[in-house]
Amino acid sequence: MILRDLIYKTPIEAVKGPTDILVEKVEFDSRKVSRGDVFVAIKGTNSDGHDYIAQTAGQGAVAIVCETLPDDIKEGVTYIKVxxxxxALAFMAANYYGNPSQNLKLVGVTGTNGKTTIATLLYQLFKNAGYKAGLLSTVKIMVGNTEYPATHTTPDSITINRYLKQMVDEGVDYCFMEVSSHGIHQRRTDGLVFAGGIFTNLSHDHLDYHKTFAEYRDVKKKFFDDLPKNAFALVNVDDKNGLVMLQNTAAKKLTYALKTYADYKAQVLENQFTGLLLKVNGQEVWVKLIGSFNAYNLVAVYAAAVNLGLDEKEVLQLMSALESVSGRFQFIISETKVTAIIDYAHTPDALQNVLDTISDIRTxxxxxxxxxxxxxxxxxxKRPVMANIAxxxxxxxxxxxxxxxxxxxxxxxxxMEKGVEPQNYKKTVAVVDRKQAIKLACQLAFPNDIILIAGKGHETYQEIKGVKHDFDxxxxxxxxxxxLKK
Known part of the structure; x- marks a missing residue:
């Protein structure tokens, strides 16, 4: 690819060297740079790509994209300051792969809780409707029926566009993508063309990264600010931040809710371990998912599917066949009649939602x-807050x-223990080893008791001192x- 075509739409401050040169590929990992490549110097959390500019030029990079031009300019290398x-990496990645997001309908889902569930349910629904669908989620990446492992909620720009290109090549019509606050802040979704955006909710999370709740909220809002006018912006207005997301968007503004007036309204008629009976915009539907938090997810799925062109009645029929997402309120009932629930709840709001759901169902x-x-x-x-809730x-x-x-x-x-109120001290115990903690819960349980194991959900590992150990x-x-039954 010619360099000038690769940097199309990239805001450039200065160029030293020709842009009509041929390049092989784009890399932001200095270790992967080889002859003919473009190296993009990214400032990361633990290292700065600018420290490797000279090294990558020595490895054969024909162009360097950076925020600060180096003092030592190597002859035969083009330097682009941005x-x-x-x-820049996001726009270049999109250009390199032929801007694949323009050739399918891409929907982004953002918010604190519910992203994985909504994206996965939309993938399931459109696949069941007979379309080829794609999924970019925390749990997995799907290109049609082919599954790939996921490493981040929102992958890097090159990975996103590589998978989108593969989807386009394989005839995928719709792709549903989780959009994390980290991904937005680090501009990984720049250069992508979205057909729609969905906002779930906003609560306590990632304040180690964003520092303040206002910053966290505003990063989420930027995703909606950037949506094109032919896209839709669908937000949960039961969350006070829902309307904030719509303030500056050019997209078609749509709302959903359980409690307040909205374009798409759901009501929980029945809530059992076997499923939910919902009324969605006046129509009843039985679904296999559980809890009011899933009622929010499902009405968002309904609204998105209708706005992507599916018939309302067909969407309701398809919703009744949807299956629970891995690690999201998955449960088993043992032969001794103990119910064990696995859920990814790793924020105070998510833990509260799961415990509220159990509270609604239990006797x-x-x-x-x-x-x-x-x-x-x-x-x-969030540690003492979660302990207090539990x-x-x-x-x-x-x-x-x-x-x-x-x-x-x-x-x-x-x-965590700092959040436990005095009247609850006797109800708590600390067991460092997670397997032993689960074992103790099982030993304490009698027939018909309920065990909630929260925090890890779909994850099949524990990360301890930089090493991932198998754990499910x-x-x-x-x-x-x-x-214990034996």
Whole structure:
């Protein structure tokens, strides 16, 4: 590809060298640069690509994109100065892969909770409707029926566009994508053309990265500010930040809700472990998912599908066949009649929602035992809040490890315990080893009791001191419940 075509639409401040040269590919990882490549120097959390400009030029890079031009300009290399290399990488990646987002309908889902569920349910629904669909989510990436592993909620710009190009080549009509606050802030979605955007809700999360709630909110809002006028912007107006997202968007403004007036309104008629009976815009539908938080997810799915051109009655029929998303309120009932629920709830709001749902369904003749931890190297302020919610709303709360990463798990648990109110002390216990914590919950459970294992959901590992160890909450609790039956 010719360099000048590669940098099309990229805001450029200065160029040193020719732009009519042929380039092989775009790289932002200095270790992957080879002869003929363009190196984009990204300022990351742990390292700065600008420190590797000379190295990549020596490896054969024919062009360097950077925010600060180096003092040592190598002959035969073109240097392009930009204000933001994250944004430049996004536009260049889109150009390199032929701007694939223009050739399918791409819908982005953002918010604190519900992103994975809504994106995955939309993927399921459109696939069941007979369309070829794609998915970019925390849990997995799907190109038609082919599954690929996911490493980030929102991948880097090159990865996004590579998968979108593969989708276009394979005839995918619609792609549903989780859009994280990190992804927006780091400009990974710049250069993409969205047919629609969905806002779920906003609550306490990622304040280790964004520092303030206002900054976190405004980053989410930028996604809607950037939507084109032929797209739709669909927001949850039961969340006070929903209308904020619509303030400056050029897109078609649409709302959904359970409690207030909205373009798309849902009402929960029945809520059981077997599913939900909903009334959506006056029409009743039975779905296999559980809880009012899923009622929000489902009405968003309904609204998005209708605005993407599907018939309203067909959408309701398709909704009744939708399956629960991996690690999102998945449950099993053991032979001893103990119900174990696995959920990804890793924020105070998500944990509250799951416990509220269980509270709505349970009879109060059984124990509710919650196993919960908090991640290391992440927002510490939510730890005591989550512990308070778990200990207040459960009959027993077991505090344990989640992904401690580089932190000492005992320090994390100590932070959590600061949120427990005196009247709830006796209901709590700390067990650092997650498997032993789950085992204790199973040992404490009698027939008809409920165990909630929160925080990790679909994840199949624990990250401890930089090493990922195999660990699956669902497989672990199944194994322990079988052992205890013997």
């Amino acid at each position: 204000k933001n290399t994250h944004a 109060r003749n059984e124990q509710l035992i919650t196993v919960v931890g908090c991640g290391g190297d992440r927002d510490k302020t 200990s207040t709303m459960s009959d027993r709360a077991i505090f344990t490890s989640d992904n401690p990463r580089s932190e000492d798990p005992l320090d994390i648990i100590e932070d 909450d669902m497989e672990t609790v199944k194994e322990i419940l079988v052992q």
